Amino acid sequence: MKQIIDRYDSHSKTLQKSEAPSQLQSHVDDSTCATLREELAESSLKLRQMRGEELQRLSIQQLQELEKTLESGLGSVLKTKSQKILDEINGLERKRMQLIEENSRLKEQVTRMARIERQLGADSEVVYEEGQSSESVTNASYPRPPADTDDGGSDTSLRLGLPLFNSK
Template sequence: MVRERTQLSKIDNVTARQVTFSKRRGGIFKKAHELSILCDAEVGLVIFSATGKLFEYASSSMKDIIEKRSIHSNKLAPEKPSLDLNLENDGYSRLRKQVTETTEKLRKMRGEDLQGLSIEDLQQLEKTLETGLSRVLDRKGEQMMEQISVLEKNGLQLMEENTRLRRQVGDMSSVGKRIVTDSGNAICEDGQSSEPVTNTSQSGGPQDYDDSSDTSLKLGLLWK
């Protein structure tokens, strides 16, 4: 007949549990010893009772077995990421979260994805938009006043430049009139000095004419 397998569960009776622990501990230590001899294996066994008492078995040296086990575990275990890499990943995750939250806020401010918002959320969003609009209008007014100030300054500079140019044109006109007046006076003086010469030439004209007439008469008589 097949032996039925005993259902394993915690033994509620403390005395019976302690007796079972002692029997099974001795049996497992015996099996570990047999395994080390039959298979030429290094076996180390550590047991803590329910009260925290330590029981151990080692086929050679428990310290050597534990060191071998640590070396083997380090070879099989994957390399742990460095601290810098962990910090970089944490920073990336934090920035990604911030970008997601900011994008969601911007979409709501543009009037998108408002279906899941309550009345309080909508009122808060309205206040935020009103505050932002007020700041935009204030900044717009400041820039307009700055532009007006710049235009007024440029207008004053143009007026000063226009006045300066008018003054230069007036000075040039005065100089031109003075030059014309001086030239007229010089022409008048030259006309008075040339008048005697003209009279002299005119008075000598008839004498020259009479001499030529006498000469022609004399030649006509000789020819006859």
């Protein structure tokens, strides 16, 4: 019987010791929660003041500090915005240069095609003008044969590449 009572006493003491830290932890959690609520309320008030709300309670010195903070933030925003605009302008300039290079390459290619066509003795004359599209050059270089008037159909043939032989 004495052993049972001793075990009960030791067990109850152990339970009391384990409950004490949980009460202490609960108190710490409540304290932390209260501190965080205060910080949240203070931060919310500062945010509203930065938006121009609830400024009546501020002194002139506090208003000047708020103004400096806002000017500093605005300066940072303007600097970032300017940098992004400059980056976009530089990207567009690079793209413009690539397009100019591609345009000159395509003009050279059209000129080479014209020389090859002249060398092959093609009987259709092609007039290359500044700004003429490759489609109009192709259409002028390879005219369509007259449509058959017998059956009222249209020409559905496909022509690719340079003409090597005259089909006349």
